[in-house]
Amino acid sequence: MSIGIGAENLVAGYGPTVVLDGLSFQAPAGATLAILGRNGVGKTTLLCTLMGLTNLRGGQIKLGDRSIEKLPTHERVHAGLCYVPQERRIFPSLSVAENLAVSVIPGGWTTEAVFDLFPSLAARRNNAGNQLSGGEQQMLAVGRALVGNPGVLLLDEPMEGLAPIIVETLFEALARIRDESGLTILLVEQKVDLAMDFARDAIVLDRGKIVWQGTCAALKNDEEAQHNYLSVGV
């Protein structure tokens, strides 16, 4: 299952603080969209807003043809939206297999398909969540999303804090998900080169607004945009 997602004129934040300030984007079914920008520009807030985890003051969110901005988070999940947060939030005392089992929604990936994608998780299937390395926890967080039968996968900095060799393994698995499932994937990622290799399209945020959008191929060639909105320390 793959569903498109889009938003019009999102105004959202935390309590009285507005972070997203009139943000609109479209990601058709099967799209891969990188959400880029420096620290604190609102990337995580955008994913949280799509999930219903912020204070939405205005705007519309469409999942396929359905307006979802008024739905509580769990109904958005059942409608096909799945969020893999930066902090992974796996169940520490449940085993790998149990973490997957509690997240199964019929029609999604099977546990065995997840183990095929992540062989190192298969080897740890009876280990508790809190016995896993950071990389394995991230694989489990992604696996848990897949068994939940999503139509849209929201990934928040999946590569953060991982050793280069694990980043490579995870990137290859995410590319397999992209190519074999056709899922719509929104990826927030500080590793801009990886994000541009992964996604077809990109939006770049600055202070809660989109300041650049286009294909990743175009962004790779746009040194000015990279310098203005993505490079560190300027």
Ligand SMILES: Nc1ncnc2c1ncn2[C@@H]1O[C@H](COP(=O)(O)OP(=O)(O)OP(=O)(O)O)[C@@H](O)[C@H]1O
């Ligand atoms: N729970 C919260 N309560 C209040 N303000 C918040 C909260 N979470 C984030 N913010 C503020 O919202 C703004 C955007 O933060 P957000 O985490 O969305 O940025 P980001 O682009 O994802 O950054 P990073 O790459 O550092 O994760 C920041 O000014 C941040 O301090």
